[in-house]
Amino acid sequence: MLSVLDLKKMKANNERISMVTAYDYPSAKQAEQAGLDMILVGDSLGMVVLGYESTVEVKVEDMIHHGKAVRRGAPNTFTVVDMPFMSYHISLEDSLRNAAKIFQETNAQSLKVEGASEEILHFIKRLTESGIPVVAHLGLTPQSVNVLGGYKVQGKDKAAARKLLEDAKKVVENGAVALVLECVPKELAEVITESINIPTIGIGAGSECDGQVLVYHDIMKYGVDRLPKFVKSYADFNNLGIEALKAYNSDVKQKSFPTESHSFFIKSNDILPDSK
Protein backbone atom coordinates (compact mmCIF):
# COMPACT_ATOMS: atom_id res chain seq x y z
CA MET A 1 0.00 0.00 0.00
CA LEU A 2 1.40 3.39 -1.01
CA SER A 3 1.48 6.19 1.55
CA VAL A 4 1.05 9.92 1.06
CA LEU A 5 4.84 10.19 1.32
CA ASP A 6 5.27 7.68 -1.51
CA LEU A 7 3.00 9.83 -3.68
CA LYS A 8 5.17 12.91 -3.02
CA LYS A 9 8.29 10.86 -3.73
CA MET A 10 6.83 9.67 -7.03
CA LYS A 11 6.30 13.29 -8.04
CA ALA A 12 9.86 14.20 -7.01
CA ASN A 13 11.22 11.23 -9.02
CA ASN A 14 9.10 12.15 -12.03
CA GLU A 15 7.34 8.78 -11.77
CA ARG A 16 3.77 8.78 -13.10
CA ILE A 17 0.92 7.96 -10.75
CA SER A 18 -1.89 5.83 -12.17
CA MET A 19 -5.41 6.04 -10.83
CA VAL A 20 -8.76 4.60 -11.87
CA THR A 21 -12.22 4.88 -10.41
CA ALA A 22 -13.91 1.79 -9.00
CA TYR A 23 -17.34 1.45 -7.49
CA ASP A 24 -17.70 -2.20 -6.55
CA TYR A 25 -15.87 -5.36 -5.51
CA PRO A 26 -15.01 -6.80 -8.97
CA SER A 27 -13.75 -3.53 -10.51
CA ALA A 28 -11.65 -2.81 -7.41
CA LYS A 29 -10.22 -6.31 -7.55
CA GLN A 30 -9.26 -5.79 -11.19
CA ALA A 31 -7.64 -2.43 -10.43
CA GLU A 32 -5.53 -3.97 -7.69
CA GLN A 33 -4.58 -6.99 -9.80
CA ALA A 34 -3.63 -4.68 -12.69
CA GLY A 35 -1.31 -2.77 -10.36
CA LEU A 36 -2.90 0.69 -10.40
CA ASP A 37 -1.32 3.02 -7.82
CA MET A 38 -4.56 4.53 -6.60
CA ILE A 39 -8.32 3.94 -6.71
CA LEU A 40 -10.93 6.68 -6.60
CA VAL A 41 -14.41 5.83 -5.40
CA GLY A 42 -15.73 8.79 -7.36
CA ASP A 43 -19.16 10.27 -6.92
CA SER A 44 -19.30 9.72 -10.69
CA LEU A 45 -20.77 6.42 -9.48
CA GLY A 46 -24.07 8.30 -9.41
CA MET A 47 -24.00 8.57 -13.17
CA VAL A 48 -22.10 5.48 -14.27
CA VAL A 49 -23.52 2.82 -11.97
CA LEU A 50 -26.69 4.32 -10.50
CA GLY A 51 -27.99 6.06 -13.63
CA TYR A 52 -28.47 9.50 -12.06
CA GLU A 53 -28.46 12.63 -14.21
CA SER A 54 -25.42 14.16 -12.41
CA THR A 55 -23.36 13.70 -9.23
CA VAL A 56 -25.72 16.09 -7.42
CA GLU A 57 -28.04 13.23 -6.42
CA VAL A 58 -25.34 11.14 -4.72
CA LYS A 59 -25.67 10.70 -0.94
CA VAL A 60 -23.20 9.99 1.87
CA GLU A 61 -24.78 6.53 2.20
CA ASP A 62 -24.10 5.78 -1.50
CA MET A 63 -20.41 6.62 -1.03
CA ILE A 64 -20.15 4.41 2.05
CA HIS A 65 -21.98 1.49 0.45
CA HIS A 66 -19.76 1.52 -2.65
CA GLY A 67 -16.61 2.51 -0.76
CA LYS A 68 -16.86 -0.53 1.48
CA ALA A 69 -17.26 -2.86 -1.50
CA VAL A 70 -14.21 -1.31 -3.18
CA ARG A 71 -12.07 -1.69 -0.05
CA ARG A 72 -13.01 -5.38 0.14
CA GLY A 73 -11.94 -5.82 -3.49
CA ALA A 74 -8.70 -3.83 -3.19
CA PRO A 75 -7.50 -4.02 0.41
CA ASN A 76 -3.92 -3.14 -0.58
CA THR A 77 -4.48 -0.16 -2.89
CA PHE A 78 -4.48 3.50 -1.76
CA THR A 79 -8.15 4.42 -2.02
CA VAL A 80 -9.68 7.89 -2.15
CA VAL A 81 -13.41 8.36 -1.54
CA ASP A 82 -15.31 11.41 -2.79
CA MET A 83 -17.35 13.45 -0.34
CA PRO A 84 -20.67 13.87 -2.18
CA PHE A 85 -22.68 17.00 -3.03
CA MET A 86 -23.52 19.28 -0.07
CA SER A 87 -22.08 16.85 2.49
CA TYR A 88 -19.31 19.39 3.29
CA HIS A 89 -21.06 22.75 2.85
CA ILE A 90 -23.78 23.19 5.46
CA SER A 91 -21.62 23.74 8.53
CA LEU A 92 -18.10 22.83 9.59
CA GLU A 93 -19.45 20.55 12.29
CA ASP A 94 -21.73 18.73 9.86
CA SER A 95 -18.94 18.45 7.32
CA LEU A 96 -16.49 17.00 9.84
CA ARG A 97 -19.10 14.51 11.02
CA ASN A 98 -19.79 13.39 7.44
CA ALA A 99 -16.08 13.09 6.71
CA ALA A 100 -15.44 11.05 9.84
CA LYS A 101 -18.34 8.74 8.96
CA ILE A 102 -17.18 8.14 5.38
CA PHE A 103 -13.52 7.77 6.34
CA GLN A 104 -14.13 5.39 9.25
CA GLU A 105 -16.84 3.28 7.67
CA THR A 106 -15.01 2.77 4.37
CA ASN A 107 -11.57 2.56 6.00
CA ALA A 108 -10.26 4.60 3.05
CA GLN A 109 -6.83 6.24 2.84
CA SER A 110 -8.09 9.69 1.84
CA LEU A 111 -11.17 11.78 1.06
CA LYS A 112 -11.62 14.07 -1.94
CA VAL A 113 -13.42 17.44 -1.95
CA GLU A 114 -14.09 19.88 -4.77
CA GLY A 115 -13.24 23.58 -4.78
CA ALA A 116 -11.10 26.09 -2.87
CA SER A 117 -13.47 28.58 -1.24
CA GLU A 118 -12.44 29.90 2.21
CA GLU A 119 -14.77 27.34 3.81
CA ILE A 120 -13.39 24.42 1.80
CA LEU A 121 -9.79 25.47 2.51
CA HIS A 122 -10.54 25.60 6.23
CA PHE A 123 -12.25 22.21 5.99
CA ILE A 124 -9.19 20.72 4.24
CA LYS A 125 -7.04 22.10 7.06
CA ARG A 126 -9.29 20.70 9.80
CA LEU A 127 -9.44 17.25 8.18
CA THR A 128 -5.67 17.19 7.79
CA GLU A 129 -5.20 18.20 11.45
CA SER A 130 -7.66 15.45 12.41
CA GLY A 131 -5.65 12.83 10.54
CA ILE A 132 -7.68 12.54 7.35
CA PRO A 133 -5.56 13.09 4.22
CA VAL A 134 -7.38 15.17 1.63
CA VAL A 135 -7.20 15.09 -2.15
CA ALA A 136 -8.35 18.40 -3.62
CA HIS A 137 -10.20 18.76 -6.95
CA LEU A 138 -10.06 21.92 -9.10
CA GLY A 139 -10.86 22.96 -12.65
CA LEU A 140 -14.13 21.42 -13.72
CA THR A 141 -15.83 20.50 -10.45
CA PRO A 142 -18.87 18.42 -11.47
CA GLN A 143 -20.79 19.02 -8.23
CA SER A 144 -21.09 22.65 -9.40
CA VAL A 145 -22.29 21.75 -12.90
CA ASN A 146 -25.51 23.72 -12.42
CA VAL A 147 -23.57 26.84 -11.46
CA LEU A 148 -20.88 26.40 -14.13
CA GLY A 149 -23.57 25.93 -16.78
CA GLY A 150 -22.29 22.63 -18.12
CA TYR A 151 -19.22 20.40 -18.34
CA LYS A 152 -16.76 22.90 -19.81
CA VAL A 153 -13.00 23.35 -19.89
CA GLN A 154 -11.95 25.71 -17.06
CA GLY A 155 -9.15 28.26 -16.74
CA LYS A 156 -9.26 29.40 -20.34
CA ASP A 157 -8.83 33.14 -19.79
CA LYS A 158 -6.08 35.04 -17.99
CA ALA A 159 -8.06 35.75 -14.82
CA ALA A 160 -9.41 32.21 -14.55
CA ALA A 161 -5.96 30.72 -15.17
CA ARG A 162 -4.42 32.89 -12.44
CA LYS A 163 -7.21 32.02 -10.03
CA LEU A 164 -6.76 28.30 -10.68
CA LEU A 165 -3.02 28.52 -9.91
CA GLU A 166 -3.71 30.54 -6.73
CA ASP A 167 -6.36 28.02 -5.64
CA ALA A 168 -3.92 25.16 -6.27
CA LYS A 169 -1.34 26.82 -4.01
CA LYS A 170 -3.99 27.41 -1.33
CA VAL A 171 -5.12 23.77 -1.18
CA VAL A 172 -1.46 22.81 -0.75
CA GLU A 173 -1.01 25.37 2.06
CA ASN A 174 -4.00 23.87 3.83
CA GLY A 175 -2.61 20.34 3.70
CA ALA A 176 -3.97 18.61 0.57
CA VAL A 177 -1.90 15.53 -0.35
CA ALA A 178 -2.77 15.51 -4.06
CA LEU A 179 -4.75 17.63 -6.50
CA VAL A 180 -7.10 16.37 -9.21
CA LEU A 181 -7.19 18.76 -12.17
CA GLU A 182 -10.21 18.17 -14.39
CA CYS A 183 -10.72 19.72 -17.84
CA VAL A 184 -7.91 22.28 -17.71
CA PRO A 185 -5.78 23.33 -20.69
CA LYS A 186 -2.57 21.30 -20.92
CA GLU A 187 -0.28 24.33 -20.58
CA LEU A 188 -2.01 25.57 -17.44
CA ALA A 189 -1.97 22.09 -15.87
CA GLU A 190 1.78 22.04 -16.54
CA VAL A 191 2.33 25.41 -14.82
CA ILE A 192 0.30 24.28 -11.80
CA THR A 193 2.17 20.95 -11.66
CA GLU A 194 5.52 22.78 -11.66
CA SER A 195 4.34 25.28 -9.03
CA ILE A 196 3.28 22.91 -6.25
CA ASN A 197 5.01 20.10 -4.34
CA ILE A 198 2.07 17.68 -4.21
CA PRO A 199 1.14 15.43 -7.14
CA THR A 200 -1.38 16.70 -9.69
CA ILE A 201 -3.63 14.00 -11.11
CA GLY A 202 -5.13 14.97 -14.43
CA ILE A 203 -8.33 14.07 -16.23
CA GLY A 204 -8.74 16.09 -19.39
CA ALA A 205 -5.68 18.07 -18.25
CA GLY A 206 -3.06 16.98 -20.77
CA SER A 207 0.14 14.98 -20.50
CA GLU A 208 2.15 17.01 -17.97
CA CYS A 209 0.37 16.20 -14.71
CA ASP A 210 2.10 13.93 -12.20
CA GLY A 211 -0.67 11.37 -12.46
CA GLN A 212 -3.69 10.40 -14.51
CA VAL A 213 -7.18 9.26 -13.56
CA LEU A 214 -9.98 7.89 -15.74
CA VAL A 215 -13.42 6.51 -15.01
CA TYR A 216 -13.45 2.69 -15.10
CA HIS A 217 -16.57 2.56 -17.25
CA ASP A 218 -15.01 4.96 -19.80
CA ILE A 219 -11.86 2.82 -20.05
CA MET A 220 -14.01 -0.28 -20.56
CA LYS A 221 -16.72 1.42 -22.64
CA TYR A 222 -19.25 -0.14 -20.29
CA GLY A 223 -22.75 1.31 -20.03
CA VAL A 224 -21.59 4.66 -21.41
CA ASP A 225 -22.80 5.82 -24.81
CA ARG A 226 -20.74 8.89 -25.48
CA LEU A 227 -17.17 9.47 -24.40
CA PRO A 228 -15.56 12.86 -23.74
CA LYS A 229 -12.56 13.91 -25.87
CA PHE A 230 -10.11 13.24 -23.02
CA VAL A 231 -11.01 9.55 -22.67
CA LYS A 232 -9.12 6.67 -24.20
CA SER A 233 -11.02 3.37 -24.18
CA TYR A 234 -9.12 0.13 -23.89
CA ALA A 235 -11.99 -2.36 -24.24
CA ASP A 236 -15.57 -2.56 -25.47
CA PHE A 237 -17.65 -4.12 -22.70
CA ASN A 238 -20.83 -2.70 -24.26
CA ASN A 239 -20.49 -4.95 -27.29
CA LEU A 240 -18.89 -7.88 -25.46
CA GLY A 241 -21.69 -7.83 -22.90
CA ILE A 242 -24.51 -7.52 -25.42
CA GLU A 243 -23.00 -10.27 -27.61
CA ALA A 244 -22.63 -12.59 -24.60
CA LEU A 245 -26.21 -11.93 -23.47
CA LYS A 246 -27.56 -12.48 -27.00
CA ALA A 247 -25.73 -15.81 -27.23
CA TYR A 248 -27.06 -16.86 -23.81
CA ASN A 249 -30.59 -15.78 -24.71
CA SER A 250 -30.45 -17.73 -27.93
CA ASP A 251 -29.04 -20.86 -26.22
CA VAL A 252 -31.88 -20.79 -23.69
CA LYS A 253 -34.53 -20.29 -26.37
CA GLN A 254 -33.07 -23.04 -28.55
CA LYS A 255 -32.69 -25.37 -25.56
CA SER A 256 -28.98 -25.76 -26.26
CA PHE A 257 -28.07 -24.63 -22.73
CA PRO A 258 -27.84 -26.16 -20.18
CA THR A 259 -26.32 -29.38 -21.47
CA GLU A 260 -25.38 -32.62 -19.67
CA SER A 261 -22.05 -31.09 -18.77
CA HIS A 262 -23.78 -28.33 -16.82
CA SER A 263 -26.04 -30.77 -14.94
CA PHE A 264 -25.96 -32.80 -11.72
CA PHE A 265 -26.99 -36.49 -11.70
CA ILE A 266 -28.23 -39.01 -9.14
CA LYS A 267 -26.49 -42.36 -8.61
CA SER A 268 -29.56 -44.54 -9.15
CA ASN A 269 -33.02 -43.96 -10.63
CA ASP A 270 -34.79 -45.87 -7.83
CA ILE A 271 -34.36 -42.92 -5.46
CA LEU A 272 -36.58 -40.77 -7.73
CA PRO A 273 -40.20 -40.13 -6.77
CA ASP A 274 -42.84 -40.75 -9.45
CA SER A 275 -43.66 -37.69 -11.46
CA LYS A 276 -47.23 -36.48 -11.45
Ligand code: KIV
Ligand atom coordinates in the same frame (compact mmCIF):
# COMPACT_ATOMS: atom_id res chain seq x y z
O1 KIV B 1 -16.04 11.17 -9.48
C1 KIV B 1 -15.07 11.04 -10.26
O2 KIV B 1 -14.97 10.07 -11.02
C2 KIV B 1 -14.02 12.05 -10.22
C3 KIV B 1 -12.95 11.98 -11.26
C4 KIV B 1 -13.49 12.41 -12.57
C5 KIV B 1 -11.74 12.74 -10.87
O3 KIV B 1 -14.07 12.92 -9.39
Ligand code: NA
Ligand atom coordinates in the same frame (compact mmCIF):
# COMPACT_ATOMS: atom_id res chain seq x y z
NA1 NA C 1 -16.00 13.11 -8.28
